[in-house]
Amino acid sequence: xxxxxxxxxxxxxxxxKKLKPAKKITRPVLAYLDNAAATSLDxxxxxxxxxxxxxxxxxxxSLHAPGQAANAALKRARKxxxxxxxxxxDEVIFCSGGTExxxxxxxxxxxxxxxxxxxxxxxxxxxxxxxxxxxxHAVLEPLLHLQKTGVIELSLIHSDKEGLIAADDVIxxxxxxxxxxxVMYANNEIGTLxxxxxxxxxxxxxxxxxxxxxPYFHSDACQAAGYLDLNVEKLHVDxxxxxxxxxxxxxxxxxxxxxxxxxxxxxxxxGGQEKGLRSxxxxxxxxxxxAKALEIAQQERIKESTRLTVLRDRxxxxxxxxxxxxxxxxxIIRLPNNVNISFMDIEGEAxxxxxxxxxxxxxxxxxxxxxxxxxxxxxxxxxxxYEAAHGSLRFSLGRQTTREQVDRVIKYLPGxxxxxxxxxxxxxxxxxxxxxx
Amino acid sequence: xxxSQKPLDITARQSGQSGFYSDxxxxxxxxxxxxxxxxxxxxxxxxxxxxxxxxxDVMRVWIKVDPQTSRITDxxxxxxxxxxxxxxxxxxxxxLTENGGMxxxxxxxxKPQDIMERLGGLPVRKIHCSVLGDKALRxxxxxxxxxxxxxxxxxxxxxxxxxxxxxxxxHDIEEAVLEGADTLEKVxxxxxxxxxxxxxxxxxxxxxxxxxEKYFG
Numbered sequence: 001x002x003x004x005x006x007x008x009x010x011x012x013x014x015x016x017k018k019l020k021p022a023k024k025i026t027r028p029v030l031a032y033l034d035n036a037a038a039t040s041l042d043x044x045x046x047x048x049x050x051x052x053x054x055x056x057x058x059x060x061x062s063l064h065a066p067g068q069a070a071n072a073a074l075k076r077a078r079k080x081x082x083x084x085x086x087x088x089x090d091e092v093i094f095c096s097g098g099t100e101x102x103x104x105x106x107x108x109x110x111x112x113x114x115x116x117x118x119x120x121x122x123x124x125x126x127x128x129x130x131x132x133x134x135x136x137h138a139v140l141e142p143l144l145h146l147q148k149t150g151v152i153e154l155s156l157i158h159s160d161k162e163g164l165i166a167a168d169d170v171i172x173x174x175x176x177x178x179x180x181x182x183v184m185y186a187n188n189e190i191g192t193l194x195x196x197x198x199x200x201x202x203x204x205x206x207x208x209x210x211x212x213x214x215p216y217f218h219s220d221a222c223q224a225a226g227y228l229d230l231n232v233e234k235l236h237v238d239x240x241x242x243x244x245x246x247x248x249x250x251x252x253x254x255x256x257x258x259x260x261x262x263x264x265x266x267x268x269x270x271g272g273q274e275k276g277l278r279s280x281x282x283x284x285x286x287x288x289x290x291a292k293a294l295e296i297a298q299q300e301r302i303k304e305s306t307r308l309t310v311l312r313d314r315x316x317x318x319x320x321x322x323x324x325x326x327x328x329x330x331x332i333i334r335l336p337n338n339v340n341i342s343f344m345d346i347e348g349e350a351x352x353x354x355x356x357x358x359x360x361x362x363x364x365x366x367x368x369x370x371x372x373x374x375x376x377x378x379x380x381x382x383x384x385x386y387e388a389a390h391g392s393l394r395f396s397l398g399r400q401t402t403r404e405q406v407d408r409v410i411k412y413l414p415g416x417x418x419x420x421x422x423x424x425x426x427x428x429x430x431x432x433x434x435x436x437x
Numbered sequence: 438x439x440x441s442q443k444p445l446d447i448t449a450r451q452s453g454q455s456g457f458y459s460d461x462x463x464x465x466x467x468x469x470x471x472x473x474x475x476x477x478x479x480x481x482x483x484x485x486x487x488x489x490x491x492x493x494d495v496m497r498v499w500i501k502v503d504p505q506t507s508r509i510t511d512x513x514x515x516x517x518x519x520x521x522x523x524x525x526x527x528x529x530x531x532x533l534t535e536n537g538g539m540x541x542x543x544x545x546x547x548k549p550q551d552i553m554e555r556l557g558g559l560p561v562r563k564i565h566c567s568v569l570g571d572k573a574l575r576x577x578x579x580x581x582x583x584x585x586x587x588x589x590x591x592x593x594x595x596x597x598x599x600x601x602x603x604x605x606x607x608h609d610i611e612e613a614v615l616e617g618a619d620t621l622e623k624v625x626x627x628x629x630x631x632x633x634x635x636x637x638x639x640x641x642x643x644x645x646x647x648x649x650e651k652y653f654g
Contacts, residue, residue, distance in 0.1 A: 349520060423469060
C-alpha cells in the first residue's frame with residue numbers, strides 16, 4: 001500500500017516535471033510588428049478581468065449569490081458591447097473567437113435557410129452564397145466545403161489588383177436563391193478596407209424591392225475593430241464577427257452580432273446558453289475582458305489611427321526603396337497598421353527569420369510559413385505571381401509600435417534582402433511580380 | 438528493402454519535438470557555408486539546378502572534382518527557399534567536402550535523410566524543402582561526366598521523372614508511400630510533387646494507389 005502511495009507520489013512528481021514554465025524569449029523583442037496575428041493584453045483589460053478568475057468563481061447560470069454576481073458581470077459586458085455596436089443586448093452572441101464566430105455566421109444561416117430555399121424554389125434548389133476570393137480562411141473554408149459537398153452554390157467575387165471589392169460586383173451577383181453575402185471589413189493580410197456600408201445599402205435595397213428577408217449580410221470585422229466604426233446601423237450588416245485576441249483583449253474570446261429576426265441555427269448544442277446559439281458555460285473573465293478591450297479600442301481608435309498612419313507610411317516609403325519591391329494592397333484605403341510588401345528573388349520565411357534575429361517580429365505569405373504548400377491566397381488573388389507571394393512580408397503595427405521600431409526595420413531589412421539575394425540563384429525582372437498567365 | 442536500407446523514421450523521431458528549427462539548422466541558415474558568392478571566374482567541373490521560384494524552392498550546385506581520385510574538392514551552391522532549404526544545401530556542401538571530400542559514387546548516394554540527420558532533424562512540414570539539394574547534386578555529377586566525355590558514367594535519375602519541374606521520380610513517390618504517406622497531401626508534404634507541374638497530379642495519385650496496394654495490400 002505504502003509502495004503504491006509512493007509510486008503515485010512519484011508519478012505526480014513526474015507529471016509536475018512535465019509542466020514546464022513558459023519558454024523565455026532569449027532575445028529581446030525590439031519591434032513586435034505582428035499585431036494582426038495577436039495583440040498583447042492591455043493592462044486595463046487584465047485589471048477588469050482579474051476578479052472573475054477566483055473571487056467570483058461561479059457559473060452565471062447558477063441562482064446563488066456568486067452565480068448572480070457572475071451573471072451581472074456578463075450582463076454589463078453584453079450591454080457595453082451592444083452600445084459600441086449600436087445594437088441590442090440580445091444581439092450579442094459570445095463565443096471562442098473569430099473562427100468560431102465566422103463559422104456560426106456562415107454555417108448557421110445556411111442551415112436555417114436550406115428549408116426555405118427548397119420550399120420556395122423547388123426540391124433541387126440549394127442556397128446560393130456570395131463571398132470574396134480574399135476572404136479569411138474561417139469564412140472561405142466552411143463555404144468551400146459546403147460547395148464541394150453540394151450543399152450550396154458559391155460565387156467568389158474577385159478584387160481589383162489593389163485588393164478592393166466593388167460593391168456593384170457583389171450586388172449584381174445576387175440571385176433569387178442568395179441567402180448570404182459575407183465580405184470582410186478589412187483584410188488581415190493586406191489591410192485593404194472594403195465598402196461594407198455601400199454593399200449593405202445595396203442589399204437592403206434588393207431586399208426591399210423583392211420583398212425578401214434574404215440575402216443576409218455578414219462581415220468579419222476582426223482586423224477592423226481597433227480602427228474603424230462598428231456601428232451596425234451605418235454598416236447595414238445582419239451579422240458581424242469580432243475577436244478579443246486582436247484588440248488587446250484576451251485570446252480565445254470573440255462574438256457574433258446577430259441582428260434581431262435573423263434566422264440562424266446553432267452549431268454547438270448543449271445547455272442552451274447564448275440564446276441557444278452557443279451552448280457551453282460562459283467564459284466570464286474572458287467576456288468581461290472582451291467588453292473592456294472593445295471599449296478601449298473604440299475610444300482610442302481615431303487617435304491611434306492617426307498615429308499609426310504616419311508610421312505605416314514611413315515604413316512603406318522606407319521599404320519600397322529596396323530594389324525590386326512592391327506594396328501589396330491599396331496604398332491609402334488600407335488599415336492604419338498594415339504594411340505588406342513583396343521582395344523579388346527571396347523567400348519570405350528566410351527574410352522573416354533573419355529579421356527575428358534582429359529582434360523584429362513579422363509574418364509572411366510564403367508557402368513555407370503555412371501548413372499548406374500554397375502561398376497566400378490573398379496575394380495570388382490580386383493577380384500577383386507565385387514568386388511575389390513567396391517573397392511577401394507583412395508588418396502589422398500596434399499600440400506599442402514606435403518610430404524607432406519602424407526605423408529599425410528600415411535599417412536592417414535592406415541588408416537582409418541583399419544577403420538573401422546573394423544566396424539566391426534566382427534573379428527575375430519586375431515583370432514577374434504579376435501573374436501574366 | 439532490407440533493414441539496413443530502411444529510411445529513418447523522421448516523422449516519429451520528430452513528433453516529440455517542437456515545430457521549430459534545431460540549433461544546427463539555425464547555424465547553417467544564419468551562417469551558410471560554401472555558398473557561391475561570385476560566379477565570375479569560378480571554374481566548375483559540373484553544375485546542376487532544380488526547382489522553380491514559383492513553387493518556392495530553387496537549388497543550384499557547382500562542384501570541382503579531382504580527376505585522379507574522383508573526389509569532390511569543392512562544392513558551391515545557391516538556394517532560393519526557406520530556412521530549411523538554405524540550411525540543407527549548406528550542410529550538404531559541408532558533407533561533400535569534409536574529410537578530403539566524398540567520391541562521386543559516395544556523393545551520388547547522399548539522401549535527404551542523411552542531410553536531415555546531420556541537421557538534427559527538421560520540422561515535419563519542412564521536410565519537403567530539403568529534398569531538392571541531392572537532386573541538384575546528382576545533376577552536377579552527371580554534368581561533370583558529360584564534360585569529361587565519360588558518357589557511360591552518367592546515371593539517369595533512378596526511375597521515371599513524374600514532375601518535370603522538380604524532377605520527382607516514381608521512385609521518390611514509392612519511398613514516400615513506404616514511409617507512411619498514404620494520401621496525395623502526405624506525399625506532397627514529403628516530396629512537393631505536383632507543385633511545380635500540377636499536370637502530373639493524376640499520375641501521382643495513381644502511383645500512390647499502386648504502391649499502397651503493392652506494400653500494404
